[in-house]
Amino acid sequence: MKIKITSPISMYKITDQLKKIGFSINLIGDIIRRNNYKNQFSTFEYFCILIAENDFDLYVSGVLHNVKGGNSIYIGPQKDIEIFNAYGKHIYVIAFSAAFYDKTSKDSIFLNSQIFFNSHSEIFIAPYFGTNKYNQVILIERLMKFQSKNESLYISAAHNAIEGLILDAYLHLDNQESEKDDRLDYVSFANRFRVLLQRDFRSNKKVLHYAHELNISVRRLTEITERAYGKSAKQLIIDxxxxxxxxxxxxxxxxxxxxxxxxxxxxEGNFSNFVKKHTGKKPSEIREFTT
Incomplete structure (x- = not known):
C-alpha cells in the first residue's frame, strides 16, 4: 500500500537542544504533541534512530512498514514520514545532524553506510532489545543523567550512544546487504555535499563552490544529488x-x-526577496504569524 504526502510538515518545532548542539532524544508522543498532534514529518538534514518498545506503523516516502516492538529503526535525511499508532507509547526518537556525529573517518563511513542509505529500502530495521526492556532503560537514563551534569559530557555520551546503536545494526546486515552497491558511490558524495552545505551555506550558496570542494564537476554533483535524493544540488541548497x-x-x-x-x-532586501520567492511570505509576515 502506498500513499502520497502532499504537504509534509516540519520534523517538529525544533527543540533548543537540537538547534544548539545538533542532537536530541524525545518520545515520539512528545514530538507529535509539539507538532499540534500532526503525524507527518520530514527528516530534513537529520539522521534519525527510532527505538521502539511497542508496535507502530511507519510510512516512509509512501511505503508502509509495520514495526514491531523491540526494534530500532534507522532513517536517513530527506525522508517524508508518517507515524501511526505511536502516541502514548514508549517509542523514542534520536535525531542528530551529520555535523554533530561526523568527527572522524570512521564516523563518516558509518553515516554513508547501508544502515542509512541502501537501494533496497528507505529504512533499516534491526532488533534492539527484544523482550528485554532493560537495555532501553539503560540508554535513556544514562543520557538523561549526563544531560543533567554538563553539556560536554552529554555530547560525548550522545555520540557514543549513536555509535553503539549503529554498531548493533551492523550485526544484522546480511552478506548481500553488506556488499557495496553502485548507489553508495553516489550517496558518499551526496552525504559529503550535505556536510559541506551544513558548514558553508551562510557564505556559499552556489553549486560551483561545493563541486569544487568535492573535486567534481557541477554536472556530476547534480547527477549525484538527483540520484540520491531526487533533487538537484541547487534545489538542496535553496531548501x-x-x-x-x-x-x-x-x-x-x-x-x-x-x-x-x-x-x-x-x-536585507536580498534576504527578503529570497524568503518571499521561496516561501510565499515576507519575513515580517512569517514572524507576525509565529508570534
Whole structure:
C-alpha cells in the first residue's frame, strides 16, 4: 500500500537542544504533541534512530512498514514520514545532524553506510532489545543523567550512544546487504555535499563552490544529488537556506536585518526577496504569524 504526502510538515518545532548542539532524544508522543498532534514529518538534514518498545506503523516516502516492538529503526535525511499508532507509547526518537556525529573517518563511513542509505529500502530495521526492556532503560537514563551534569559530557555520551546503536545494526546486515552497491558511490558524495552545505551555506550558496570542494564537476554533483535524493544540488541548497531563514525568523530575537547578515545575504532586501520567492511570505509576515 502506498500513499502520497502532499504537504509534509516540519520534523517538529525544533527543540533548543537540537538547534544548539545538533542532537536530541524525545518520545515520539512528545514530538507529535509539539507538532499540534500532526503525524507527518520530514527528516530534513537529520539522521534519525527510532527505538521502539511497542508496535507502530511507519510510512516512509509512501511505503508502509509495520514495526514491531523491540526494534530500532534507522532513517536517513530527506525522508517524508508518517507515524501511526505511536502516541502514548514508549517509542523514542534520536535525531542528530551529520555535523554533530561526523568527527572522524570512521564516523563518516558509518553515516554513508547501508544502515542509512541502501537501494533496497528507505529504512533499516534491526532488533534492539527484544523482550528485554532493560537495555532501553539503560540508554535513556544514562543520557538523561549526563544531560543533567554538563553539556560536554552529554555530547560525548550522545555520540557514543549513536555509535553503539549503529554498531548493533551492523550485526544484522546480511552478506548481500553488506556488499557495496553502485548507489553508495553516489550517496558518499551526496552525504559529503550535505556536510559541506551544513558548514558553508551562510557564505556559499552556489553549486560551483561545493563541486569544487568535492573535486567534481557541477554536472556530476547534480547527477549525484538527483540520484540520491531526487533533487538537484541547487534545489538542496535553496531548501537548506530557506529552512534556516524560516527557523531564524521564527525562533530568534534578532532583527530581520541582523538575520540577513548572519545568513550571508548582502543586505536585507536580498534576504527578503529570497524568503518571499521561496516561501510565499515576507519575513515580517512569517514572524507576525509565529508570534
Amino acid at each position: 537548506k537556506v530557506k529552512t534556516e531563514c524560516e527557523k531564524a525568523i521564527k525562533l530568534s530575537s534578532f532583527t530581520i536585518s541582523e538575520i540577513a547578515y548572519d545568513l550571508g545575504f548582502s543586505d
